[in-house]
Amino acid sequence: xxxxxxxxxxxxxxxxxxxxxxxxxxxxxxxxxxxxxxxxxxxxxxxxxxxxxxxxxxxxxxxxxxxxxxxxxxxxxxxxxxxxxxxxxxxxxxxxxxxxxxxxxxxxxxxxxxxxxxxxxxxxxxxxxxxxxxxxxxxxxxxxxxxxxxxxxxxxxxxxxxxxxxxxxxxxxxxxxxxxxxxxxxxxxxxxxxxxxxxxxxxxxxxxxxxxxxxxxxxxxxx
Amino acid sequence: xxxxxxxxxxxxxxxxxxxxxxxxxxxxxxxxxxxxxxxxxxxxxxxxxxxxxxxxxxxxxxxxxxxxxxxxxxxxxxxxxxxxxxxxxxxxxxxxxxxxxxxxxxxxxxxxxxxxxxxxxxxxxxxxxxxxxxxxxxxxxxxxxxxxxxxxxxxxxxxxxxxxxxxxxxxxxxxxxxxxxxxxxxxxxxxxxxxxxxxxxxxxxxxxxxxxxxxxxxxxxxxxxxxxxxxxxxxxxxxx
Numbered sequence: 236x237x238x239x240x241x242x243x244x245x246x247x248x249x250x251x252x253x254x255x256x257x258x259x260x261x262x263x264x265x266x267x268x269x270x271x272x273x274x275x276x277x278x279x280x281x282x283x284x285x286x287x288x289x290x291x292x293x294x295x296x297x298x299x300x301x302x303x304x305x306x307x308x309x310x311x312x313x314x315x316x317x318x319x320x321x322x323x324x325x326x327x328x329x330x331x332x333x334x335x336x337x338x339x340x341x342x343x344x345x346x347x348x349x350x351x352x353x354x355x356x357x358x359x360x361x362x363x364x365x366x367x368x369x370x371x372x373x374x375x376x377x378x379x380x381x382x383x384x385x386x387x388x389x390x391x392x393x394x395x396x397x398x399x400x401x402x403x404x405x406x407x408x409x410x411x412x413x414x415x416x417x418x419x420x421x422x423x424x425x426x427x428x429x430x431x432x433x434x435x436x437x438x439x440x441x442x443x444x445x446x447x448x449x450x451x452x453x454x455x456x457x458x
Numbered sequence: 459x460x461x462x463x464x465x466x467x468x469x470x471x472x473x474x475x476x477x478x479x480x481x482x483x484x485x486x487x488x489x490x491x492x493x494x495x496x497x498x499x500x501x502x503x504x505x506x507x508x509x510x511x512x513x514x515x516x517x518x519x520x521x522x523x524x525x526x527x528x529x530x531x532x533x534x535x536x537x538x539x540x541x542x543x544x545x546x547x548x549x550x551x552x553x554x555x556x557x558x559x560x561x562x563x564x565x566x567x568x569x570x571x572x573x574x575x576x577x578x579x580x581x582x583x584x585x586x587x588x589x590x591x592x593x594x595x596x597x598x599x600x601x602x603x604x605x606x607x608x609x610x611x612x613x614x615x616x617x618x619x620x621x622x623x624x625x626x627x628x629x630x631x632x633x634x635x636x637x638x639x640x641x642x643x644x645x646x647x648x649x650x651x652x653x654x655x656x657x658x659x660x661x662x663x664x665x666x667x668x669x670x671x672x673x674x675x676x677x678x679x680x681x682x683x684x685x686x687x688x689x690x691x692x693x694x695x696x697x698x
Contacts, residue, residue, distance in 0.1 A: 248694055248695070250691075251605050251612065251614055252611075252612055252613030252649070264610070266570065266610070266612065273650075276605075276609070276610050277605050277606065278608075291608045292608065293607060294496075294608025295514075295608070323517070324576075362575050362576065363574060363575050363576065363577065388608075444694070444695060
């Protein structure tokens with residue numbers, strides 16, 4: 236498939252049950268019935284490099300191994316924390332994956348309910364349960380700053396092509412920003428800068444499907 | 459049903475509210491009206507007004523209801539105390555628990571429950587004004603809300619009733635026809651396959667009338683389906 240035809244791929248709104256007229260293999264957001272493929276969610280279809288996908292507009296975060304996410308502590312156990320990552324189920328953070336030396340029953344001293352961490356998903360099993368770890372790269376507990384929640388499906392939009400959108404926001408507002416794949420975004424910096432960056436991100440979330448978004452954001456940040 | 463009245467429910471092929479026997483009441487559907495729900499819908503159908511909210515998939519509580527290989531759909535149909543003429547005692551009663559159960563069964567047919575083991579998808583349907591046909595209105599609204607929540611499903615299910623008034627088979631009974639008519643047949647289908655996911659019958663129909671009522675209700679469902687699609691396209695800008 237040529238570059239042109241793939242970028243011009245028909246992007247149209249599909250609804251659950253819609254028949255997809257295609258010869259491509261089924262990707263995500265698709266189910267097969269009687270040898271034909273149908274959309275299973277409300278979303279935009281894209282037919283690229285031999286695969287047909289429906290990118291859902293809404294929906295909960297679907298955890299994948301290796302994703303960097305922001306998790307918020309929801310429950311503490313004697314040797315584990317249960318972390319809210321915005322998926323169907325809470326994730327488990329075992330003390331051995333925390334990097335701290337946690338005495339048995341003393342988990343709340345390190346991470347109590349409401350505390351946030353920048354973590355990585357290291358295991359997802361077939362039953363849908365998942366575990367996160369703090370022992371990778373720059374994973375850590377988050378102390379200052381603000382967390383903004385957006386739809387996980389809009390995360391690529393906030394990042395932009397090759398990170399263009401997020402670089403703009405970072406540079407214009409002089410803030411530190413980390414984007415979790417689960418739609419939680421951590422912003423740190425000066426008070427006014429944080430609120431401006433937050434405003435920009437919330438605007439992207441609300442107008443994710445509109446055109447000329449980069450220009451709108453630049454205009455917002457110029458003020 | 460079974461009530462007595464002096465009213466002439468259908469006169470020269472025109473019903474009390476001026477409709478023909480095969481006409482639906484006016485339907486208005488708006489998707490995405492509740493901020494705190496994952497997906498939601500507001501539906502007006504004649505004088506019926508229904509809100510539907512979808513929450514989940516989330517961990518199933520109580521845990522003994524969890525299924526190791528799939529999700530369950532926990533639908534809940536409730537009528538507001540002010541939704542009917544005589545104040546209704548709030549909370550679940552015999553009628554609403556029955557409707558909640560059949561609605562759950564209907565949704566489990568279309569929602570891809572096997573993708574979310576041990577989870578539960580909560581569907582709350584709240585009737586704020588009732589004027590006959592609320593179970594159909596609630597199921598229709600909840601289908602739109604499920605799609606709005608981004609939950610993978612095979613199709614949306616429209617639900618519509620038909621019935622018998624003065625020995626004439628009619629579509630979409632209104633309050634008077636429901637109270638004093640001869641039969642009421644709510645039906646929900648999967649439009650893409652024609653499968654029936656909900657069918658109830660109250661009253662008497664001959665086999666021929668039953669066939670006719672089924673056909674009428676099916677065509678009503680298909681009309682409704684277009685309106686459901688339009689509501690979602692409206693919300694997500696498909697008409698651009």
